[in-house]
Amino acid sequence: MQGSIFTAFSDMIIDKMGMEQWNELLEKTEPASQGIYTSGEQYEDSELVNMVLALSEKTGVEPEKLIQAFGQYLFTSLYEGCPTDLSNVDSLREFLLQIDSVIHVEVKRVHPNAxxxxxxxxxxxxxxxxxYYTSKRxxxxxxxxxxxxxAKQFNEEINITHPECMHTGKDRCKLIIKFKD
Structure with a gap:
């Protein structure tokens, strides 16, 4: 997994819970990287998964909810660091439709190993x-x-349902985004 994901995760933990909690997570999970992450490097997915599981155990919040909260937190740094010019994108729908065909193409160009x-x-x-979401992760x-x-970036209100999921044996996840007027 790209180091920028790990640096954003550590930033979120430190911002929301403090440096002591971050150090406690590192001590408990003993990541091979020792918690030292560089944006352009690749790290084992298990390091993030283990930290989320340890955080879930400590807080009593389901891992899925923690991962969703992290995704929401992560958006800002990914958007700001996006290698694609998004200045002409003015709606959430337009943005979402560009993820696979435009944004991910550029990310792959900049980070070929991603x-x-x-x-x-x-x-x-x-x-x-x-x-429809598909990923080995x-x-x-x-x-x-x-x-x-x-949605927050584009100042739009939405609701998302997730009726089909890879975690329940489906080949891909189905996410239905309902746009509110």
């Missing part, structure tokens, strides 16, 4: 947008958080 999820799209009922809950973070 492993990115795959998104497919379909129109739903009314103004709904259906996004199965971080669909982070994607939900990222979409909520994007």
């Amino acid at each position: 492993y990115l999820p795959k998104f497919e799209y379909e129109d739903g009922e009314g103004t709904d947008l259906i996004m 199965k971080l669909c809950h982070a994607s939900v958080g990222l979409i909520y973070g994007a």
